[in-house]
Amino acid sequence: MSNICEQNQISLIVVNYNAGDALFDCITSVMGRVGEIVIVDNASSDQSIERVEKIFGSDVCVTIIKLPENLGFSKACNIGYKHASGQYLFFLNPDCVVEPDTVQTLCAGLENHPGTGMAGGLLLNPDGTEQAGGRRLVPTPWRSFVKAFGLSFLGTFFPKTFSDFSLHDQPLPSVPVSVEAVSGACMFVKREAIESVGLLDEAYFMHCEDLDWCMRFRENDWQIVFVPKAKVIHAKGTCSRSRPIFVEWNKHKGMTRFYKKFFHDKYPRVLMWPVLFSVWLRFLIVAVYYSCRHVFSMRG
Numbered sequence: 625m626s627n628i629c630e631q632n633q634i635s636l637i638v639v640n641y642n643a644g645d646a647l648f649d650c651i652t653s654v655m656g657r658v659g660e661i662v663i664v665d666n667a668s669s670d671q672s673i674e675r676v677e678k679i680f681g682s683d684v685c686v687t688i689i690k691l692p693e694n695l696g697f698s699k700a701c702n703i704g705y706k707h708a709s710g711q712y713l714f715f716l717n718p719d720c721v722v723e724p725d726t727v728q729t730l731c732a733g734l735e736n737h738p739g740t741g742m743a744g745g746l747l748l749n750p751d752g753t754e755q756a757g758g759r760r761l762v763p764t765p766w767r768s769f770v771k772a773f774g775l776s777f778l779g780t781f782f783p784k785t786f787s788d789f790s791l792h793d794q795p796l797p798s799v800p801v802s803v804e805a806v807s808g809a810c811m812f813v814k815r816e817a818i819e820s821v822g823l824l825d826e827a828y829f830m831h832c833e834d835l836d837w838c839m840r841f842r843e844n845d846w847q848i849v850f851v852p853k854a855k856v857i858h859a860k861g862t863c864s865r866s867r868p869i870f871v872e873w874n875k876h877k878g879m880t881r882f883y884k885k886f887f888h889d890k891y892p893r894v895l896m897w898p899v900l901f902s903v904w905l906r907f908l909i910v911a912v913y914y915s916c917r918h919v920f921s922m923r924g
Contacts, residue, residue: 629728632659633710633711635714637713638715639700639717640663642669645672651686657728659685660686663688667693673688691703696829698826698830710815712731712812712815713812716809717808720858722855726854740814741841744807749858758792759792761805763835799852801849804848809858810854817846828881831875833878869911876906876907880900
């Protein structure tokens with residue numbers, strides 16, 4: 625493996641919100657593989673940050689920032705970045721556990737591809753299957769329309785027109801490949817690229833800020849690579865299970881902002897409005913589902 629990053633050049637940034645024991649497991653898996661660890665806690669109430677502070681708080685490589693309120697993922701990431709000193713910023717969700725060689729594998733994937741500013745790893749479910757979102761195309765309004773109305777099957781005959789933005793069902797590549805977007809759960813980024821592109825858009829509270837960043841990276845001529853041998857086990861949803869409707873609201877709100885920001889002037893209203901309508905119709909359906917499930921669980 626060539627172009628290995630020096631450990632002291634890498635800063636890990638983890639944004640925590642009620643991740644429980646997962647936060648400890650995450651930090652443990654990366655300890656000794658990065659130069660510094662910056663943990664930004666979004667006013668957690670589950671004692672997760674207190675446990676990590678008790679165990680790792682005396683380590684000179686660990687910085688813990690306790691925010692007085694939940695400022696959202698983007699703002700917390702940006703705060704972590706401003707406290708980090710590394711030339712490489714490794715943004716990792718607290719419900720992720722990395723394998724021993726993941727950090728250096730991500731670095732090699734980044735450095736061995738000229739013009740690359742961001743690398744993402746292979747996100748795995750706890751059962752070992754590939755998780756959606758680790759490698760993907762940008763969900764443009766048209767691609768979202770295709771997916772929402774079940775037209776993806778036409779991609780077999782017209783791949784350029786009816787392609788799905790999810791790539792996890794495609795064969796796993798054996799080497800790093802260029803992609804349009806990776807997941808915010810695992811982003812290994814060059815500092816010089818961030819200085820060129822700018823920080824995460826803080827108008828997103830949670831969800832879609834990673835897509836926004838990937839769009840801006842590519843608009844500023846920075847490539848993004850997916851590194852299949854950099855494995856990350858992601859217990860998706862650990863931090864959001866207690867407030868599903870709140871999470872879904874921000875997810876759909878974020879997608880609406882994403883569409884308006886990047887595609888409002890590129891797509892005719894006859895397509896944009898049905899897409900935006902379907903976004904909020906989906907939210908309504910999901911909100912009703914979670915509300916009914918809550919009511920029935922209370923009765924049970």
